[in-house]
Amino acid sequence: MLSQQGRRWVDLSRVVYAQLGSALTRGVSTSSCLARAEPQPAEPYDLATPGFVPAAELPRSPGGWLRELGIVRSDWTREEITEVFETPLLDLIFHAAAAHRMHHDPQMVQRCTLLSIKTGGCPENCKYCAQSSSWSKEVGLKAERLMNNDDVYEAAVRAKESGSTRFCMGAAWRGPSQVGGRQWERVLDMVRRVRSLGMEVCTTLGMLTPEQARQLREAGLSAYNHNLDTSPEYYGQITTSRKYEDRLTTLEAVREAGISVCAGGIIGLGEGPSDRVGLIHQLATLPAHPESVPINALVAVAGTPLGKDGLEPPTGFDMARCIATARVVMPKSMVRLSAGRLSLTPSDQALCFMAGANSIFDGDKLLTTANNDRNEDLEMMDQLGLSSRPAFLPYVAGNTSTGEEHSPAAALAAAEAELAASTHQLAAVSSDSACCGSQGQHRCGCH
Numbered sequence: 001m002l003s004q005q006g007r008r009w010v011d012l013s014r015v016v017y018a019q020l021g022s023a024l025t026r027g028v029s030t031s032s033c034l035a036r037a038e039p040q041p042a043e044p045y046d047l048a049t050p051g052f053v054p055a056a057e058l059p060r061s062p063g064g065w066l067r068e069l070g071i072v073r074s075d076w077t078r079e080e081i082t083e084v085f086e087t088p089l090l091d092l093i094f095h096a097a098a099a100h101r102m103h104h105d106p107q108m109v110q111r112c113t114l115l116s117i118k119t120g121g122c123p124e125n126c127k128y129c130a131q132s133s134s135w136s137k138e139v140g141l142k143a144e145r146l147m148n149n150d151d152v153y154e155a156a157v158r159a160k161e162s163g164s165t166r167f168c169m170g171a172a173w174r175g176p177s178q179v180g181g182r183q184w185e186r187v188l189d190m191v192r193r194v195r196s197l198g199m200e201v202c203t204t205l206g207m208l209t210p211e212q213a214r215q216l217r218e219a220g221l222s223a224y225n226h227n228l229d230t231s232p233e234y235y236g237q238i239t240t241s242r243k244y245e246d247r248l249t250t251l252e253a254v255r256e257a258g259i260s261v262c263a264g265g266i267i268g269l270g271e272g273p274s275d276r277v278g279l280i281h282q283l284a285t286l287p288a289h290p291e292s293v294p295i296n297a298l299v300a301v302a303g304t305p306l307g308k309d310g311l312e313p314p315t316g317f318d319m320a321r322c323i324a325t326a327r328v329v330m331p332k333s334m335v336r337l338s339a340g341r342l343s344l345t346p347s348d349q350a351l352c353f354m355a356g357a358n359s360i361f362d363g364d365k366l367l368t369t370a371n372n373d374r375n376e377d378l379e380m381m382d383q384l385g386l387s388s389r390p391a392f393l394p395y396v397a398g399n400t401s402t403g404e405e406h407s408p409a410a411a412l413a414a415a416e417a418e419l420a421a422s423t424h425q426l427a428a429v430s431s432d433s434a435c436c437g438s439q440g441q442h443r444c445g446c447h
């Protein structure tokens with residue numbers, strides 16, 4: 001735990017770093033950088049100037065992305081993203097860290113929990129997945145029924161007590177249309193009940209119709225996860241039971257319903273570097289960047305087609321490169337270091353946080369595969385000076401509301417309450433205990 005003095009230095013270094021990063025990446029002198037903490041347009045914008053050509057129509061020069069570091073753009077070309085991706089790793093991480101500090105608190109990492117509410121028996125044939133019925137015999141995983149609502153609620157309570165602020169529920173379905181209305185109603189009830197705990201709620205249930213997305217929003221869903229997995233051209237190697245366009249259609253329904261979009265991919269499916277670029281390009285050129293971009297490392301499960309191939313698992317450097325590229329091209333999104341952390345050392349993960357990762361999954365299980373030990377995660381975070389992100393702290397890429405209780409004012413109030421609680425914890429353990437501002441509600445000595 002950092003002392004108050006330590007926190008002051010961290011805050012100061014963040015300001016200086018953001019300003020220095022802004023200056024270095026735009027070629028301005030350091031003497032003028034103090035006025036440039038916010039991202040600035042690369043060119044003066046003057047429509048009245050004769051011959052003015054809008055920036056979007058100008059041919060982009062190599063390295064142009066550096067002059068626009070931190071600016072949100074949806075007009076990325078694949079060549080530009082290739083250039084970002086191929087930047088020498090330490091330089092790439094340096095630039096990504098600068099972009100990260102322009103928009104995010106680099107000390108704050110969200111801890112999320114992922115629960116499989118309906119395991120196995122999925123009619124889709126994603127080659128990396130242990131839950132597909134296509135190879136259930138080889139994997140040895142039996143299809144289970146939808147979990148009991150009380151059990152899901154209790155799992156969410158335990159997750160909250162352990163410090164998770166986002167609870168994600170996954171069902172091995174092609175989509176809710178595959179199941180009866182009663183099961184669907186139960187899922188909506190799960191969303192309502194978890195939301196009532198004051199947690200952000202995410203689901204990953206397969207393909208959605210616009211009506212199903214609307215119902216989820218009304219139930220209080222914060223975010224919907226639907227990964228693109230890989231590049232459009234490699235997708236056919238990963239699954240044949242649906243098309244890339246189907247994924248994009250669901251993402252559109254989610255966005256239209258006003259639910260926060262969570263879409264990313266998996267590294268280590270046997271794809272090449274150009275597929276990693278293609279995935280990030282696809283995400284970065286959506287009409288709006290996903291608010292969350294999970295970057296997963298394949299967890300190869302014996303019995304699945306990709307478990308048999310003996311593929312090389314992605315290295316920490318591979319993960320850091322993908323995260324840094326995602327951070328540079330989608331600077332405001334939450335880049336989530338997701339599945340596959342067990343194969344990464346704490347030093348690998350530190351590199352990923354430096355490159356711009358904002359969150360991890362907490363708990364010993366991710367759907368059907370093992371996850372990192374919570375105590376080891378907390379120790380790592382402590383060593384790196386990271387703190388847990390409170391629920392409903394507004395996301396810089398947008399924090400889509402669902403209902404009155406999700407209004408921006410309510411979200412801010414909830415975030416302030418969470419922060420006051422964590423301030424209290426800091427004050428209580430600090431030798432120079434400052435007041436927690438709770439006016440006697442806590443035991444920090446401010447009665």
Ligand code: SF4
Pocket residue numbers: 122123124125126129130131132171172173174206
């Ligand atoms: S990844 Fe999802 S859709 Fe694909 S087989 Fe697994 S559970 Fe089904």
